[in-house]
Amino acid sequence: MGRIVLDTVTKSFGESQVIPPLDLTIEDGEFAVFVGPSGCGKSTLLRLIAGLEDTTSGKILIDGDDATQVPPSKRGLAMVFQSYALYPHMSVRKNIAFPMRMAKLDQSEIDARVEAAAKSLNLVDYLEQKPGQLSGGQRQRVAIGRAIVREPAAFLFDEPLSNLDAALRVGMRMEILELHKKLNTTMIYVTHDQVEAMTMADKIVVLRAGHIEQVGSPLELYRAPRNLFVAGFIGSPTMNLMTGAIAAEHDATTIGIRPEHISVSATEGPWKGRVGVSEHLGSDTFFHIHDTGFADAITVRADGEVDFKYGDTIHLTPRADVIHRFDAQGLRIA
Amino acid sequence: MAIVAHTSRFGKISRPILAWAVGLLFFFPIFWMVLTSFKTDADAVKPEFLIFFTPTLENYLNMTENYDYWRFAQNSVITSVFATLFTLAVGIPCAYAMAFNPSRGTKDILMWMLSTKMLPAAAVLYPMTFLTKSLGLFDTHFMIILVLSLINLPIVVWMLFTYFKEIPKDIIEAGKMDGVNTWGEVTEILIPLAWGGIASTALLCFIFCWNEAYWTVRLTTTEAATLSKLIEGNRAPEGLFFGRLSAVSTAAVGPIVVLGWFCQKQLVQGLTFGAVK
Numbered sequence: 001m002g003r004i005v006l007d008t009v010t011k012s013f014g015e016s017q018v019i020p021p022l023d024l025t026i027e028d029g030e031f032a033v034f035v036g037p038s039g040c041g042k043s044t045l046l047r048l049i050a051g052l053e054d055t056t057s058g059k060i061l062i063d064g065d066d067a068t069q070v071p072p073s074k075r076g077l078a079m080v081f082q083s084y085a086l087y088p089h090m091s092v093r094k095n096i097a098f099p100m101r102m103a104k105l106d107q108s109e110i111d112a113r114v115e116a117a118a119k120s121l122n123l124v125d126y127l128e129q130k131p132g133q134l135s136g137g138q139r140q141r142v143a144i145g146r147a148i149v150r151e152p153a154a155f156l157f158d159e160p161l162s163n164l165d166a167a168l169r170v171g172m173r174m175e176i177l178e179l180h181k182k183l184n185t186t187m188i189y190v191t192h193d194q195v196e197a198m199t200m201a202d203k204i205v206v207l208r209a210g211h212i213e214q215v216g217s218p219l220e221l222y223r224a225p226r227n228l229f230v231a232g233f234i235g236s237p238t239m240n241l242m243t244g245a246i247a248a249e250h251d252a253t254t255i256g257i258r259p260e261h262i263s264v265s266a267t268e269g270p271w272k273g274r275v276g277v278s279e280h281l282g283s284d285t286f287f288h289i290h291d292t293g294f295a296d297a298i299t300v301r302a303d304g305e306v307d308f309k310y311g312d313t314i315h316l317t318p319r320a321d322v323i324h325r326f327d328a329q330g331l332r333i334a
Numbered sequence: 335m336a337i338v339a340h341t342s343r344f345g346k347i348s349r350p351i352l353a354w355a356v357g358l359l360f361f362f363p364i365f366w367m368v369l370t371s372f373k374t375d376a377d378a379v380k381p382e383f384l385i386f387f388t389p390t391l392e393n394y395l396n397m398t399e400n401y402d403y404w405r406f407a408q409n410s411v412i413t414s415v416f417a418t419l420f421t422l423a424v425g426i427p428c429a430y431a432m433a434f435n436p437s438r439g440t441k442d443i444l445m446w447m448l449s450t451k452m453l454p455a456a457a458v459l460y461p462m463t464f465l466t467k468s469l470g471l472f473d474t475h476f477m478i479i480l481v482l483s484l485i486n487l488p489i490v491v492w493m494l495f496t497y498f499k500e501i502p503k504d505i506i507e508a509g510k511m512d513g514v515n516t517w518g519e520v521t522e523i524l525i526p527l528a529w530g531g532i533a534s535t536a537l538l539c540f541i542f543c544w545n546e547a548y549w550t551v552r553l554t555t556t557e558a559a560t561l562s563k564l565i566e567g568n569r570a571p572e573g574l575f576f577g578r579l580s581a582v583s584t585a586a587v588g589p590i591v592v593l594g595w596f597c598q599k600q601l602v603q604g605l606t607f608g609a610v611k
Contacts, residue, residue, distance in 0.1 A: 052507050073513040085504035089526045098522075099512035146512070 001063045002154035002186030003028045004049060009058035011044055011210075018044055019210040021058065026154075026188060026203070028063075031180050034190045035197040036207035036233070042190045043158055045207070049188065050156050051075050062153060073102075078147035079156040082163060084139045086131040086146075092118075093127040096145045103150070117145040121175075137168045144179070154186035161196065173200060194234055198222070206230050228330035231256045237286055237299045239324070246294065252325035252333055259286060259301040261319040264308070269315030273298065275308045289314060364587070370580035378576035393581030401564060403585060410560040410586075412475055413550070414543035417482035421490045421539050422532070424483070429494035430520055434506050444495065447488040455548050466553055473557045478550060482543045490539050497531030498524065534600040537593075544590050561586035 004026040011019035018041050026032045034042040047053040049060060051072035060068045067075050078099070086095050096117055100110045118124045121141040131139055140160060147155055157176070161169045177200055180187050191197055197204050198218045206213040206221065206229070214226040218234075225231035231239050239256040247255045263269070264287065273292035278285055282304050289298045300316060308314055325333040370378050372389040397403055432440045462481075463472075471477040501524065509523045525532065547562040554563055565586055568579045594601060 050511060052510065072507075072510040073515065077511065079508070079511040081504045081508060083502060083504045085502065085508035087505060087508075087523060087527075102513040102518065102522075146508075150512070 001028050002026075002152075003061075003063055004154060004186065004188070005059075005061040006045075006049070007059040007061065009048060009060060010056045011041075011048055011053060012056045017056075017210070019048070019056075022210070022212060024205065024212065024215070026186060028186055029184045031177075031187045031189065031200060031202045032205060033197040033201035033203070034188065034205045034207055035192065035194055036213075038192055039209075040207040041210035042192075042207050044210075046079075046156050046158055046188060046190045050077055050079050052079075076153040077156055078150050078152035078154075079158065080140070080143045080147050080160045082159040084131070084136075084143045084163075086139055086142055088131050091128050091130055092123060092134070092142050092145075095131065095142055096123075096149055099146060099150045113149045114145075117149050121145050136164050137172060140164065140172060141175075144176070148179070148183070152185065154188060157187065157189040159190055159192070161191075162193075169196075176200070195236055198234070204234075206233060224332065225256075225324065226332050228254060228256075228326050231324060231326070231332075237301070240298045241296070242294050244295070247325075250323060250325050253328045254326040254330070256324035256326065257318050258322070259299045261322045262298065262300045263317045263319070264300055264302050264306060265315045265317065266308075266312075267315060269317040271298075271316040271318070273314055273316065275310060275312045275314050277310065278308065280304065287314070289316065292316070364591075367580045367587075368584050370576055371584045373577045373580075375575045375577040378580070393577045394585070396578060397581050397585065401567070401582075403564065403582075406559055406561045406564040407585075407589070409475070409478075409558055410544055410562075410589075413478045413482060413558065413560060414540050416475075416479045417486070417543045418536055418540045420479060420483045421486050422536055425487060425490040425494050425535075426520065426525070426532070429491050429498050430524055432491075433495055433498035433501075434503060444492065447491060451488050459552065462549070463552065473554045473559070475558045477553060478558050478560070481549045481553065482546055485546065485549070486539045486542050489542075490535055493535045493538070494528070494532065497528045497535070500531075501527050530600070537597050537600055541590055541594065545587075 006022055006024040008021045008023060009019060010017060010021050022045070034045060036042050044053060048055055051067070051070060055068050058068070059066055062075060062077070087098065090098065093114055096114045097110050100113060105113075114127070115124075118127055121144060123138065123141055123145060126134060126138060126142075131142065134142065140163075143160070160176075161172050164172060173196060176187075176189075189196075189200060201218055203215060204218055204221050205215050208229055213233075214221055214230045216224075221230060221234045225234060225239075228241065232241065235258060237259050239258050240262070241254055241256045243254050247253055271292050273289035276288040276290045276297060278287045284304055285302050285306060287300045287302060287308060289300060292298055298316065327333055369385075371393055372391070373383060373387050374390055374392060377383040377387050432444065466472040466477050505527070506519055506523060509519050514522060544560075545562070547566070550560045550562045551566045554560070559567075561582075565579065565582050568575065568582050
């Protein structure tokens with residue numbers, strides 16, 4: 001079990017309040033991702049749940065029990081750190097066994113669980129090595145191994161993949177997802193990478209300056225961002241946002257169109273522009289279109305086969321049914 | 335462009351010469367002391383016997399016959415060992431708290447502790463003597479251990495603090511998440527990780543305790559008197575007996591020189607703490 005409820009939780013460092021009153025429920029077995037730009041309070045929120053920071057006011061409930069004043073070691077949560085935070089003086093085996101040794105489990109039980117974790121994480125050959133002898137990916141797996149053997153109520157991940165290279169990151173992302181499916185344990189994952197958030201989460205919590213901007217499934221957030229911040233943050237490349245006359249035509253202060261909702265043509269379309277740089281991904285190509293009469297360049301996603309050269313004139317047609325509209329406060333107009 | 339440091343030919347030759355010269359300069363007094371310890375008191379003051387003389391063990395025999403050298407040595411060992419242990423027992427938790435749970439006042443406390451080292455010892459000589467005598471602690475091991483601990487605590491806390499600061503906070507927090515209590519954080523994680531630093535700190539502390547003379551001379555008479563007191567006790571009213579004094583000094587610094595020789599690596603690390611990772 002691992003239902004986590006934050007009830008009007010706040011956090012202040014001295015005079016400055018980094019988390020204003022915040023309510024959030026993470027259901028048992030859910031994969032929740034906290035995402036937001038750096039300094040948005042996502043790591044602080046995770047550390048509050050972990051107990052590594054004291055809650056200034058409000059309550060944190062874990063499975064219905066008030067855990068606000070409970071020390072981290074007694075909350076039944078496991079955490080995976082960005083820096084892996086392995087014990088450098090212990091072998092991989094001892095690292096993984098450490099939390100169980102602290103919990104005073106039987107040695108036979110400890111051995112069995114270490115073996116099982118090592119097997120499922122492909123660490124069997126490295127059990128006697130020290131963390132310093134391992135690669136980044138292996139170290140991260142040891143950190144995950146150390147977390148799973150405790151059979152915690154929930155896993156907390158603090159940007160666990162930021163120190164890995166791109167290819168490894170994708171692989172580890174899948175491994176963590178596999179683990180979630182297998183264990184069906186609550187996981188809270190902090191990242192600044194919205195691609196990680198989109199691909200992993202059951203529930204995304206978008207944070208800005210300690211405020212929750214929106215909570216929802218990845219597709220809810222993508223399809224119906226509640227405000228301009230979420231609209232701009234979720235999605236890669238980011239949504240095209242336009243103000244002025246074009247927005248007024250749609251009875252809005254700002255309108256947003258995702259790059260894939262604009263079609264390109266050499267000859268016809270209501271908007272005309274000049275092709276700037278293009279990013280060829282093979283399957284898709286992103287064109288950055290300038291001189292359209294709008295304030296910012298427009299990004300368009302086209303099929304990988306479509307070929308326009310730098311400086312070509314191009315015509316664009318937005319899909320009218322998927323235009324997002326926002327009012328003067330930046331809030332979504334239904 | 336990469337910056338490449340070239341050592342000139344002059345530098346290649348002059349640097350070792352300079353290093354040796356400085357080394358010999360520092361070594362000379364010790365060498366002279368050892369040499370003098372094998373001369374008679376009469377020979378010791380004669381310039382013609384500076385290097386060439388008839389060596390004698392007279393001074394050493396005299397020392398062991400007239401004084402109980404081993405008791406002084408034993409007192410030095412007892413007070414230095416226990417003072418070092420006590421200092422670490424207080425200093426480790428103290429530095430741990432300041433390194434990993436700093437408060438707004440931590441920097442000020444550190445500065446304040448260091449500032450106590452700026453107080454001239456002579457300024458508190460009278461109150462200390464009065465206090466120890468009225469408490470019945472004068473010339474006791476307990477008092478010397480306490481005084482040596484208090485003298486060295488500031489520098490020990492500073493050194494340990496610097497070492498502990500180099501341990502990533504994440505590792506301590508991982509320990510908290512893994513179910514470790516504060517005691518476990520110190521014994522299971524902190525001490526094993528900072529072992530090198532703790533060892534060099536302990537070593538330096540031990541050396542400082544061993545060599546301390548101001549208080550050990552003034553707060554003891556016989557019972558808790560250390561080797562410093564033995565040296566001091568050889569200042570006879572009728573003049574200085576250089577041969578005898580040298581023998582006593584050699585016997586006093588000998589153990590610590592040998593210890594330092596074996597622990598050179600740790601000592602260098604300790605003396606340059608914080609500077610090199």
